[in-house]
Amino acid sequence: MRKILITGGAGFIGSHLVRRFVKRYPHYEIYNLDKLTYAGNLENLSDIENAPHYHFIKADIVDGEKMLELFREYNFDAVIHLAAESHVDRSIDNPMEFIMTNVVGTVNLLNAARAIWKGNQERKRFYHVSTDEVYGSLHDSGAFTETTPYAPHSPYSASKASSDHFVRAYHDTYGLPMVISNCSNNYGPNQFPEKLIPLFIHNIKHGKPLPVYGQGLNVRDWLYVEDHAEAIDTIFHQGKDGETYNIGGNNEWKNIDLIKKLIEIMDKKLGRPEGSSLSLITYVTDRAGHDLRYAIDASKLKDDLRWEPHMKFTEGFEKTVDWYLANEKWLENVTSGSYQEYYKKMYDHR
Numbered sequence: 001m002r003k004i005l006i007t008g009g010a011g012f013i014g015s016h017l018v019r020r021f022v023k024r025y026p027h028y029e030i031y032n033l034d035k036l037t038y039a040g041n042l043e044n045l046s047d048i049e050n051a052p053h054y055h056f057i058k059a060d061i062v063d064g065e066k067m068l069e070l071f072r073e074y075n076f077d078a079v080i081h082l083a084a085e086s087h088v089d090r091s092i093d094n095p096m097e098f099i100m101t102n103v104v105g106t107v108n109l110l111n112a113a114r115a116i117w118k119g120n121q122e123r124k125r126f127y128h129v130s131t132d133e134v135y136g137s138l139h140d141s142g143a144f145t146e147t148t149p150y151a152p153h154s155p156y157s158a159s160k161a162s163s164d165h166f167v168r169a170y171h172d173t174y175g176l177p178m179v180i181s182n183c184s185n186n187y188g189p190n191q192f193p194e195k196l197i198p199l200f201i202h203n204i205k206h207g208k209p210l211p212v213y214g215q216g217l218n219v220r221d222w223l224y225v226e227d228h229a230e231a232i233d234t235i236f237h238q239g240k241d242g243e244t245y246n247i248g249g250n251n252e253w254k255n256i257d258l259i260k261k262l263i264e265i266m267d268k269k270l271g272r273p274e275g276s277s278l279s280l281i282t283y284v285t286d287r288a289g290h291d292l293r294y295a296i297d298a299s300k301l302k303d304d305l306r307w308e309p310h311m312k313f314t315e316g317f318e319k320t321v322d323w324y325l326a327n328e329k330w331l332e333n334v335t336s337g338s339y340q341e342y343y344k345k346m347y348d349h350r
């Protein structure tokens with residue numbers, strides 16, 4: 001029996017990962033530790049919450065004493081660490097929260113793992129889930145490899161870069177067994193509607209303006225969330241100790257092209273005249289420090305662990321739109337209350 005701690009399991013990617021592990025590995029005990037911030041929602045896991053080998057722990061990774069206590073109590077064999085503040089715009093507004101959760105929280109988990117695994121590190125693993133944003137921004141060509149120097153620009157990416165460095169430092173200094181993956185932008189069901197795709201689905205549906213930052217020329221590489229969960233599963237089980245793996249979708253889109261594609265799909269699904277939602281596009285002040293382009297070279301993962309994304313973008317994108325249209329209640333729940341204040345604060349002055 002392996003006891004696996006997954007942090008941030010009530011969030012977007014974490015919930016897909018928890019579901020995958022609960023379904024595929026009935027011989028594992030899965031502990032989902034989450035603070036349930038605005039981005040964490042246990043409704044995301046209602047279909048598996050009663051599985052006998054699934055357990056939820058409400059806790060804050062910033063509380064170092066608590067992390068140590070939990071490691072003592074449960075004696076986890078492995079950690080897959082996803083808990084983080086994850087939205088760039090929020091990090092620009094409030095960097096400190098990102099430093100606390102993403103840096104201090106990660107170091108608290110490293111300390112707890114180190115203390116409890118000391119002298120017995122065999123078959124232990126600390127898996128840190130990170131982002132391609134740590135590598136900074138690309139121009140028109142090239143792609144990030146695992147050896148691209150770190151050059152973060154936003155408080156979010158700087159905090160993730162810092163946490164990556166700490167994970168490697170604990171490996172090199174204390175011999176803590178670890179792997180890291182750096183992944184491109186994810187899309188799919190259950191993503192909080194502050195991020196581009198779910199926000200724009202919501203706004204198109206309700207005929208609200210679509211706030212395109214700058215000229216919409218920034219490029220992102222989009223990966224379907226279940227493909228990311230599968231890649232994490234592969235790296236968790238087969239990745240080599242001390243290694244970093246880049247995960248990408250081979251699927252680059254200029255924001256404005258992605259938005260037009262989304263409008264085309266949604267106008268059709270909502271029975272509106274073709275292109276009628278194009279009028280919702282509103283160019284607004286650019287994001288400060290906005291990275292122009294991200295692209296991932298994921299050949300190491302393909303060559304070493306034989307993993308590649310499966311989901312075709314056209315299919316994944318339609319599936320995503322269908323999910324949001326069918327789950328109006330979910331959207332309503334997460335966009336009520338404090339979300340309204342956030343939206344007003346972020347977009348009213350742009």
Ligand code: NAD
Pocket residue numbers: 007008009010011012013014033034035036037038039040041059060061062081082083084085086087101105129130131132160182183184185186187191192
């Ligand atoms: P998310 O914001 O949807 O979820 C984050 C989860 O962490 C939430 O459930 C939240 O409640 C929890 N959390 C936040 N602070 C916490 C704390 N102090 N203690 C305990 N739990 C806390 O994020 P996501 O998009 O699912 O991203 C998950 C991870 O993957 C993050 O580490 C992120 O950096 C990384 N990542 C995300 C993407 C992406 O496109 N979304 C791409 C690459 C990497």
Ligand code: TYD
Pocket residue numbers: 088089185194195196197199211212213214216218219220255287
């Ligand atoms: P986002 O989903 O926030 O992910 P990230 O910043 O981590 O890549 O944004 C994706 C892209 O969309 C990014 O270039 C910023 C842009 N964007 C907008 O143009 N308008 C918006 O309202 C949002 C949220 C993002």
